Amino acid sequence: MHIFYTPDITQGTYTLSEEESKHCVRVLRLGVGAVVNLVDGKGGFYTAEITSDNPKKVGLLITDVKLEFHKRNHHLHIAVAPTKNIDRIEWFLEKATELGIDEITPIITDRSERKVVKDDRLNKVITSAVKQSIKAYHPKLNEAISYHAFMNLAFEGDKLIAHCIDGDEKSYITDLVQPQQKYLILIGPEGDFTPDEVNLALNKGFKPLTLGDNRLRTETAALAVCFEINYLNR
Missing domain, CATH: 3.40.1280.10 (SPOUT methyltransferase, trefoil knot domain)
Incomplete structure (x- = not known):
């Protein structure tokens, strides 16, 4: 499972930061069609598909969203x-x-x-x-x-x-x-x-x-x- 921290994410489409894009393409060697997960730090857990594998700005299509993912009771x-x-x-x-x-x-x-x-x-x-x-x-x-x-x-x-x-x-x-x-x-x-x-x-x-x-x-x-x-x- 590949996870990226995306605190400014909105539903629909998203573009990874240059640092995260480089990691996605150069290090993890992920390309178009690959499925990744995103977390926004506020309880949102997203599933997304890579639509563009530009190492400076990876494009993503959000396919699923879970809110309050594993929310704590304290x-x-x-x-x-x-x-x-x-x-x-x-x-x-x-x-x-x-x-x-x-x-x-x-x-x-x-x-x-x-x-x-x-x-x-x-x-x-x-x-x-x-x-x-x-x-x-x-x-x-x-x-x-x-x-x-x-x-x-x-x-x-x-x-x-x-x-x-x-x-x-x-x-x-x-x-x-x-x-x-x-x-x-x-x-x-x-x-x-x-x-x-x-x-x-x-x-x-x-x-x-x-x-x-x-x-x-x-x-x-x-x-x-x-x-x-x-x-x-x-």
Whole structure:
């Protein structure tokens, strides 16, 4: 199955971008009459036939449309401190997209080792994972924001913060939330959230979360949360 990400698609006919056209003709060696699939990132899954195999502008005829393709029964938003090694956060984005995630926000905390995040690069990782895992919904990657600014935003649904500070009584995800809801979960940097950051979250209505006795890396913790929420909503 050959899948292309086409966020601006409309029903009827469509022309692939020059980059996607080159990949279609030069790499995949597809020609007129070949059948491909398209996803718009908003739940649309399209079947199309190639009508023109110009390597700069492949023409397509849409033959079938499925809306809300594999629509999820919940909404998962993970706000995570970007790792110093950008490859680690890219790995998380790829795997979280494959498992199922709706929204990601990089948060810059007091102990964050990385303060700058390049959205274009990370969005390409997400898009590639969308196509690879046959997803019709493209997770939303928000711009990086400071932790304190993020905490001033309004959110609906269950709000959790995972941290390792001793003293607070923490619970597991299954004890804190119910299926088919909206979830916002905070994951801190390698050095964890500061006590002041944790207290701010608790005062904002976040519930303290434990992921077990093992100390996890940032990207591992974020992916563990993604897995548990999806398992809860299976």
